[in-house]
Amino acid sequence: MELTEAGPEAGPGTTRPGGRTARVRAAVLRAAGDVLAEQGFAHLDLADIARRAEVGKTTVYRRWGSVTGLVTDLLLDMAQQSVPRTETGSLLGDLKANTGLVRRTLADPRQGALFKAVIAAATCDPKAAEALHGFYAVRVEEWAPCVEQAAARGEVPGGTDAHEVIRAASAPLYYRLLTTALPLDEAAADRAATAAAAAARAGAYVREA
Template sequence: MNASQNPPAPDETAPAPGSRRPGGRTARTRAAVRDAVLTGLTEHGYPALTVEYVAEHSGVHKTTLYRRWGSVEGMLADALALAGEDRWEAPDTGSLGGDLRALAREVVDSFADPARAAAPTAFVAAAFQSREAADSLRAFYEERFRRCESVVDRAVARGEAPAGTDAGAVVRAVSAPLFLRLFVTREPVDTALADQAARTVLAAVRAGAFGREEERADTAAGPAV
């Protein structure tokens, strides 16, 4: 999920990001299993998700499911892997402040619609109950954050951010207060809060708060004698 993009919901009228389906029987089978997994998570939660449920709702025989995915956890992992195969790129508004604001607002937009938010919320819940689900979700977001690092790289090149700014830390910091409210304190989020998060991170970047650890240590130590 760039820093803001979440695992997509089951297909409705148009393919969601990550749901592009190349031709071929294998691709169609994989997509059908993915949709059944997401539907099961959304409607019943991880504890009720079974191979039997996926087989019934995907039209794929249990033997095939066990042979290819091995378990429900394997299907969860593949559903997230498929979601991460889209072509989403980080915003490029021409300024670091604009890019950070766009990223933060995507988080809010993604969770403003309960139907759209149901699947990613279910994935997060599953990650608290399954080590495999947690590993898969972590890998998904690591890829999303990696794509977002270009926002900071461009800012450094433009002179908007200090050289050596930790891009990964910056893009995580933009989403962090929003995800805290969404998944921990269960508070509402809105555009104003997204903009506040972006402004806070931008100020911290300019102040050098996101310098890499070794560079901060060198600065604290002072000049060599």
């Protein structure tokens, strides 16, 4: 991914560095992700992250400023690095591709733990919540055209809220992750996609006038 430098007014996560700056950012974000996955949001400390990433503490404080600034940038980077949407030619196929990607991410030991930590932090930290909302806004926006294309093909009614369909497809997987000890298997991902597609075809997500 090619990155360029943003202006001085940019907040955490908005700069797009190159060269050494990119390597520093990658090392710091990797260290932050490791701590989140292993110990949770409460144990994030900028000085510790700098030590783990083997970069200057001053650099970390100057660039990210706070733990929530660092988490914001981490989620931005994850959104940017996420696999782009898959177009299969059918709504169900596209939604299964989406839920399959979500399942693999959440079932991954490191990624699943990281998301649990950020979701937990978002319940009590407004800035962490804002960062999490931003991450999902990017991912939902990426996949929404699948539903819009389905509407154009006549698979779902006109006026179907594409963003709501995408959220509905992955929601059961997050519920399963956060409220049960059941495995996140392919069958669960396929059921979630099938249910969302059926509801969309039935008009459940048509926007109200």
